[in-house]
Amino acid sequence: MTDTYVTSATQYIDAEGTRYAYRRFGHERGVPLILFQNFRQGMDNVDPLLLDGFARDRPVILFDNAGVASSSGETPDTIEAMADQAVAFVGALNLTELDVLGFSIGGYSAQAFVLRHPHLVRRLMLVGTAPRAQEPRTDPRVDQVVSRPALGFGLEEYLFLLFTPSQASQAAGRDAWDRQQAAWEQRLQGGLDIDPPTSSQTAKAQYAAILEWRQAKAERFAELKTIKQPTLVVNGSNDIMVPTINSWILAQNIPNALLIVYPDAGHGAHFQYPELFLQHSQLFLGA
Numbered sequence: 001m002t003d004t005y006v007t008s009a010t011q012y013i014d015a016e017g018t019r020y021a022y023r024r025f026g027h028e029r030g031v032p033l034i035l036f037q038n039f040r041q042g043m044d045n046v047d048p049l050l051l052d053g054f055a056r057d058r059p060v061i062l063f064d065n066a067g068v069a070s071s072s073g074e075t076p077d078t079i080e081a082m083a084d085q086a087v088a089f090v091g092a093l094n095l096t097e098l099d100v101l102g103f104s105i106g107g108y109s110a111q112a113f114v115l116r117h118p119h120l121v122r123r124l125m126l127v128g129t130a131p132r133a134q135e136p137r138t139d140p141r142v143d144q145v146v147s148r149p150a151l152g153f154g155l156e157e158y159l160f161l162l163f164t165p166s167q168a169s170q171a172a173g174r175d176a177w178d179r180q181q182a183a184w185e186q187r188l189q190g191g192l193d194i195d196p197p198t199s200s201q202t203a204k205a206q207y208a209a210i211l212e213w214r215q216a217k218a219e220r221f222a223e224l225k226t227i228k229q230p231t232l233v234v235n236g237s238n239d240i241m242v243p244t245i246n247s248w249i250l251a252q253n254i255p256n257a258l259l260i261v262y263p264d265a266g267h268g269a270h271f272q273y274p275e276l277f278l279q280h281s282q283l284f285l286g287a
Helices: 048-055 079-092 105-116 140-146 155-162 167-189 200-213 222-226 245-253 274-286
Strands: 011-015 018-026 033-036 059-063 098-103 121-127 231-236 257-262
Touching (some): 018 048, 033 079, 033 105, 048 059, 048 167, 079 105, 079 200, 105 121, 105 200, 105 222, 121 274, 155 167, 231 245, 245 257
Parallel strands (some): 033 059, 033 098, 098 121, 231 257
Antiparallel strands (some): 018 059
8 A cells, every 4th residue: 555644745736727735645556535624625635544444445536626725726615516526526537437525515426416416426325414405404403513613612612513412422423533632643754745724715615505406496206316327325314414314315316325324423433333334335446
């Protein structure tokens, strides 16, 4: 394996007027796995245990889409535009086949990516996400928390949004937080950077895109039936950010979809069960 999360340097590439920040690490051969991130998050907000687990068998690509964190430009306010910008980035790297993992709003972008550019995607993983015209969340506290400035977003918010209130889930959340913090420190000690917080422009644009994604454009869920790629849908049993029922809807409407729901888990189920999620993902990607 060439480099891991903590040893991979940030690189930059220009595409259509935007300077994209990215990192590529892991096994040199195989279909690259590209990650589409969640709300306001950049390259340093994924469990390093997952990243290095994936990287043992394939190249892993993290990137900041336009306007996000270390990339230049402005973040657009529609999911489809975000997907098209991701395509520009992929094209600049001369990549012709990818496996795609989208988490939360990144899962929205991943769906738009495969719907608009299906020739680029071999396999699709959708984690803690929802289709267009989704079933909405009902807990008013979620919007109050996600609207807080990035500098005010810490462990308390992380545990509330991504994990259930149970003792076991909260403990798993603290473990995931500690892994992330330790990996950041290792990067900094090694002279490498971590992403700056996303801007208010990105936060506002992404939130506008989320609101627009909740609206139907045609027959509800019809476009999901056109996704031909094998798809793994993953969530926790009690996701307060993107209600778990949406994962069932995805699995019911994507023709070749497999659904996994982890018990006593929330939006960050893959962070709560990282080893199990890795096993399931590797079986899926290697099938």
